[in-house]
Amino acid sequence: MSETIEQKCISKGVKLTDQRRIIAKVMSESQDHPDVDELYNRVSEIDTKISIATVYRTVKLFEEAGIVTKHDFKGGKARYEQLGESHHDHLIDIKTGEIIEFVDDEIEKLQKKVAEKYGYELVDHKLELYGIKKNK
Structure with missing residues (x-):
């Protein structure tokens, strides 16, 4: 807790x-x-x-x-x-303002890989995705 x-x-x-x-x-x-x-x-x-x-x-x-x-x-x-103990990213619905918190290991690995590609060690980041919910 x-x-x-x-x-x-x-x-x-x-x-x-x-x-x-x-x-x-x-x-x-x-x-x-x-x-x-x-x-x-x-x-x-x-x-x-x-x-x-x-x-x-x-x-x-x-x-x-x-x-x-x-x-x-x-x-x-x-x-x-x-402020929580664990890192998370955000997906924001631009129509409703709903904010979804998520963690995705693939995104975390990709961000580190991009930093390393350019000669950096990743020490922090913030990811915000903006979208509109699709009709099913």
Whole structure:
């Protein structure tokens, strides 16, 4: 079982106010990659006193602490997800905004092979695929 955002904050020494704790809980429980507006709507259902500015500041704090990562997928709004223990790539549906996380060993091997072909050792990468779902 992976650590929650709240647990990561504690282990990294990030002070958790009651409002930050709610934001951390909502982010940890998210099954998608919410933007700040979506997070704000979700935390507002729990505590109406949390402002959108607080959500922005908290997400930025979590990002700077290495607890969440920011994605700038096509479509304009930055989206966030908890940093996990394992690497994964993303397939984004450009019509619906659905984001599918996946790991593909063949792609991983090919990326290393390409780097080696050009005389590099691959140390990191990010892969985002954009598509439209086919009708069956």
